[in-house]
Every structure is written in C-alpha cells, then in structure tokens.
Amino acid sequence: MMGRYMLARAIGTVLMAVAVTLPTFLIIHLVPADPVQAQLGDLASADPEIVQAFRARWGLDRPVWEQYVIFLNGLAHGDLGISIATRRAVLDDIRDYAPATFELATAAAFLAVLVGLPLGVLAAIKRDTWIDHLARVVSLIGLSTPTFWLAFIVLALFYGGLKIAPSPGQLDPGAVPPERVTGLFLVDSLLVGDLETFRSALAHLILPASVLAASIIGIITRTTRAGMLEALNQDYIRVAHAKGLPSHTVVLRHALRNALIPVLTLGGLAYAQLLSGAVMTETIFSWPGLGRYAFESAVALDFPAILGITLLVALIYLIINLLVDLSYAIIDPRVARQ
C-alpha cells in the first residue's frame, strides 16, 4: 500500500518537474532579446562567421520546437546541455553551486527551527504576556526586514565593527577548500579530519545562515503559536492535565505533536524557498551558490541554464512536499491509516 503510494508520488514528481520546463521554455523564447548578442563582444557580434558558430553551437539556429525536443532528449540521457554564459555543462555548474546553497539553506532552516519553535511554544503557553509580545516583534522584524539590508547590517556589525565574524565567503581568502566528496564544506572537512577547515567553514556560515533564518523564523514562530493555541484548547489536553500528567509531557507530547503539522507544511515550503537560492544574501556574503547563478543566467537569457535551474527548483519543491507529506504519517498515525 505505502510502497505503491510512494512509487506513484515519485513518478508524479518527475513528470511534474519536466512539465514545468515547457512554460519556462516558451516564456524565455518570447523575450525579445538575443542571448548570442549578450555573449558576444561588440566587434564579434558584427562578424557573421562568429555569430553563426555561436548559434550553431547552442542549436539556436533551429526552430523553437526542435530546440525543446533536443532539450528533452538530452534530459532523458541525463544531460542538461551546455550553458551559453559559462560554456560548461549546466549539470557541472549546478554540481558546483548547489552544495553551497544546500549547506546555507539547511543551516538557516536549522537555526530558524531552533529559535522559532521554542519561541512559538512559549508564546502560546504565555499568551498575551511580554514573552508573547516579544515573540511577535521578533517574528515581524524577521519577516519585514529586507534581507539585503539585514545582511549588510549584520556584516557591518559583526565583521566590520565588532570584528568577531570572518570575512564574506565560504573560507578565508586563499584557504584551500577541502577535497570534494559531497561539496559540502562542513561534511568534506570532517571526512578528511580537517578540523581547522571545519571550524573556518562553520564560522563563515553562521552570519549568512542567521540572516536567512531571520526571514523564516517569523513563519515558524507564528504557525507554532497558532497551532499550539488551538491544540491547548482541545478536550484531550484537559483530560491529560486531569490525569495528572506532568505539564511538559502535556505540552510536548500531546499539544506540540498536533501543532506540528501546519508548521511542517509551511516550514517545508520556506526551506524549499531557501534551497532555490537567496540572491541578495549570496551576493553580500560572496557565497558561491545557486541564487547568484540563477540570477546571472536569467539576466543573460542563458536558455540551457535557466531550464536546468527551473527543473532543479521544481524538483526541490516537489521532493520537499513529498517528504512533508510522508512525515505527516510519522507525526500523526491517523494520516497513515487513511
């Protein structure tokens, strides 16, 4: 039963992700701009032979439908094509930039949950006290502060002013990245037992991750609070209290568990959003991630890269949704039985 469900969902996920590329493909071809012009220098753009070599190299001299078929054919063979801007396989580009984004987004999500969840629980059980107000202010500030501004302020304060944070980037200037296994600096440095690099990578990660976390702490706190308030008013909570269970058992095992479902749904979406790249944070912290790559590809009208990223982002959302759906069953056994 569960196996079949999983298989159906997995197939659906892949089909959906591929389907998303069609509208993207059509839209980018509607833009009245020529990627070859964006790539060629002024002098080269006037040389028909060079222009022709460029068009042929990316199949841009073929009809639009044929270009899409070529893309699909490549996709079926695990090939996303060659980026017009970077001249490398899109898959290589993604492989280079995705780990930095994954590391950053995951650290941010971890921090957001670490702060947001207890804050939400506390705000609910201490409703309308100063703690609740504080939680509301923290959420609002996080939600409404523009990330680029917060990123810069945090950098200026901790790096420029207090001098306790390291320079922007994943490691110190000139430092040698750990030998690539996963591409995640924290993991790779531990794999080779290089604690110095691990510590440096962690230190460089904290500021950008905190900035990104700030943008989603609000969602986590507010949803947790709302969920907890609803749960705490349920009859089974009163029953649990009446049975004489300790308060923490009531709050954590009975109330929080039920309050977690909406948190998981929205938190999952927020995580997916972080995984698809955060351009401003990456720019200010010189973080070699996907956000910047996606932005540059869009600006340059780099068709293969744009399609590759679209596919990736679609997959991220679909997979996270799938994971969220599956985890409902763990939190709430009733879901699994349905």
Next chain:
Amino acid sequence: MLATRWRTRISLILFAVIPLLLATLSGIASTTGSTAAQDDALVLGLDISDTRTLDPHRQFDYSPPITEHAIYETLVTMEPGDYENVTPLLATSWELADDGAAWVFHLRPDVKFVSGNPMTAEDVKFSFERLVNLKDNPASLAENLKSTEVVDANTVKLVMNDKAQPLLNILISPNFAIVDSKTVQEQGGTSAAGADTADTATAWLDAHSAGTGPYQLDSWDRNSQIVLTANPNYWRAPASYPRVVLRHMSDSAAQLLALQRGDIDAALNLTPEQLDSVASDTNIKIEKGTSLDFIYVTLTSNAEQSEPLSNTAARQAVAAAIDYDGIIDGFLGGNATRPPTFIPVGLAGITPELTAEIGYHQDTEKAKQLLADAGLADGFSFDLYYANASVVGVSYQNIVQKIQADLAGVGITVNLMPTDQTQLITEYRAGHLPSVITFWNPDAPEPCLWASASVERVATRVGWTPPDSLLNTVTEACGSSDEAKRNELYGEYQRELVDLANYIILAQPIYRVATRTSISDYQLTAAGWQVNLYDIKPAS
C-alpha cells in the same frame, strides 16, 4: 495552568539558546577571523562573477585579463598611462617586412613555460592559429591576421590581410597570449581549422596554466577565488609576492569592510561614495588611472526611429543642452575626463584641451537657436533607452534623469525607457532604438578600432551612412605610420563626427582602486588588464 517547573525550563532553554549562539559565533570566529590576511599573499577583493573561462583564446570579459596577464605573456605590451608606444615583452624587437604587409618579431631567447618547455616560434604560431580557429569571441580581434609563419626557432612573421589596417597595437591584448603548444596539445588543444569543435583543452586551461608569465594558475573556484603562485621558471626576477589571491566579493560594501579590516589588500569595485569615505583612513590610499572607456549617448539619424532626431540641428541642440561638467562632478566626483567624440583621451593625440576646443559644451542659448534653425522652436520629444544597471558605481537611471532635466531646460522632452540589459544590447545592435545610453570599453588600445566602429557597425545602429570622404579619412588614418599625419587625420574625423552629433560622449572615467598602504606600485592600466600584478610590491 502550567507548572512552574515547566515554565522555568522553557525560559531556561530560550535564554540559553541565544547567548549560546552568540558565544559560538564569537568563539569560532575569533580564532579564524583575524588571521585571514596572509602575510605572504597579495589579496585583491573584486567581483569575478564575469570570469567564465581562463582559456586565454576564449575569454573576453572584464575581470579575467588581470589573471591572464599574470599567467600568460604577449609578444609586445604597453606601460600604464602610455597607450601610444608598444614595448617589448616576449619579443625583443620587430620590424615591418614584405613592403609593410607583414610584421617580423624576434623572440626573447631562453624563455621557458611553467612546464619547463622552451618558448619558440612554434608556440607563437600555435597560439595565434588556435585563437583564430576557435572562432570564439576574441577571434574577431585577429581579423587582420592572415597567417603566422615560423621563420626560425626565434623568429616569427605575421602576415596581414590588409596592410592599411592595424595589427601591432592589438597584439598587446591578453587574447594574443603565447601558450605552451606541447602542453596544450597534450590536453586536447588544437590550432587547426575546425578547432571550434575539435579543441577540448579549455577545461584543462580553466584549472591550470600553460604560459610564460610571472605567475601560474594554482586554482580557480568559481565565484569564490582565483589563486596564483609564482612561476619557478620565470625569465625575469621572481614576483614580489609568491602568491596572489583574487577574492570574489560581488558586493562593494563587503569589499570596503574587508579592506578596512585588512583581509584584502585592494578593493577594485568601490563606488565613488565609498572611495570618498576612506579618503581620511591612513591605512588606505587611492590609486587612479584614466581609462579608455566611455559612457555615451547615441542619437539616430533614422527618421523612422525619430523624425526630429533625424534633423542634424536637433541633435546638435541636444548636445548643446547637456551639462557635462554637472554629470562628471555630480556623479563621478570629478573623476572623469571627456573626449570630443568616439576616440578616447590618451589615444591619437587626443587631450581634454582638444575637447574644450572642438567638443561639446553646455550652451542653452545655442541649443535654443539650433532648435529654431531645425524648425523645432517649440521643442520635441524622443525616447532614451537605458539598462537597469550601473556603470562605474553610478546607475544609468541617475544619469538619464540628469539629462532629462538638462534637456527640459531647452524645451526637449526625454522619455526615459528603462530596459533589460540583454534586450537593450539586442535592440541597439539591430538599430531599432532612437537613442541609447551605454558604455564602450576597448578590445585593445588601437584608435582605429574606435574610429572604424564609429563609421561602420555603430553608424548602422544610428541610421547614419558616412560619406566616402570620411571613410577614406579613417582608412588612411588607420594605415598611417606617421604619427603627426595620423593625428591630423583623426582630428579631421573628429570634427566631422562632432558636427553630426550622432554620438555624445558623456564621461571617460578615471578608475580608482583603494589599496592598503602596506602594498605599493599598484598602477592602473587602461590597456586591458586593469593592473599588472607583477609590479605590485610590499611597501617598504
């Protein structure tokens, strides 16, 4: 409702978490943060997001030449500030041959590549043929190179397609890098016809170098950093810094912070305001260099794009209404100069004095008179297209708003048309836009490249067909080896272009780089590679 015990516990958790985070941050960071600047390495902070390849025969962007010029060398070069005189590098001497149809270069003996292979005429031939046959962006620079012939191991002959067209000055471009032909061939490189599909050396050249420069490429982590180390086989004295790190910092404010903290030795992309803000910092100094780049506005002659602009007097009125000094002082803090027209100051004997004499300057009375002459005494309106982007730290938006206000003063209405950069380039090159503000940066310091562009492909974009007499003047100037004669011809060309007012040059920026006082000899060059890393030394 809740037991006190539970309440205390949650408060404890909450109040422990935040200080713990802060403590972790400071604890981890304090051990690594201050040791960031490495004593033996020169660290530059700059935006290298435009570095897409380090293959010298393919790269064509703004930041890669800094690296390329340090790891590869060309036959000849130019010194910072002097863009008229070609000086020796891998060639010790050169002369014209075959009645002016070819250049013969005598190569420096005993030069070795990083690999230890000796540099010979064969390497020159391979390099130039690869550049041409890859048919990538920079191949367009080699237009006038017909063939490269090996005369003997230390002599090479470059035959030109047209002896009236320039070649020598273009050879200083880092795209004419001499690569180690044996090594590059071993890595899949080829210089034969069909190299555009057959050559597979680029991936290797993105991670290694095969040149004769003072440095070699140690590593390139995309959008992160480029690390160079000294070339042990270098033919001159070794570079002062054994290592150079080009640290990617896409945000100029982050560059400024890193410079102030000493994590980087130079910040290359500061905005005019940021540069002004460090003027009083005793650990920081500002190096300047006049570029050969300019910000310009085009005005069409094509009545289909704009009926009023197709009238020469109306275009002249626009040129006479703009407050040039206001733009240069207001947006660039005075850090710019201005040529009369499409060839920058510093080439072909062009000086700011010449601009004062024959160039545009604001004269609103004259502008109104010109409008009246054009039969447009009540003014007119036109669309000015610009990119949502910045140039030398100034957004185009600000500049066009200033132009809009200036022209409103004489009754000309400017409709501002913000456009996506790629779309702007496409439409502009196709000649679809009545007026555009954009940027020109050179491929090599050869005045002919500007002059011929302005009467050929750029002329098409503004719907202008230059008269044969002007085309002849440009051709003659391009082929002239007598400097006085050449400058006179370019003077003639400039007067004619100024009079037609299709191109209005607003500013030729003086670039500024902020460096720590711990380094010296950071000289900006406009020849194409921003700075010569080999020259930079620790301050004594």
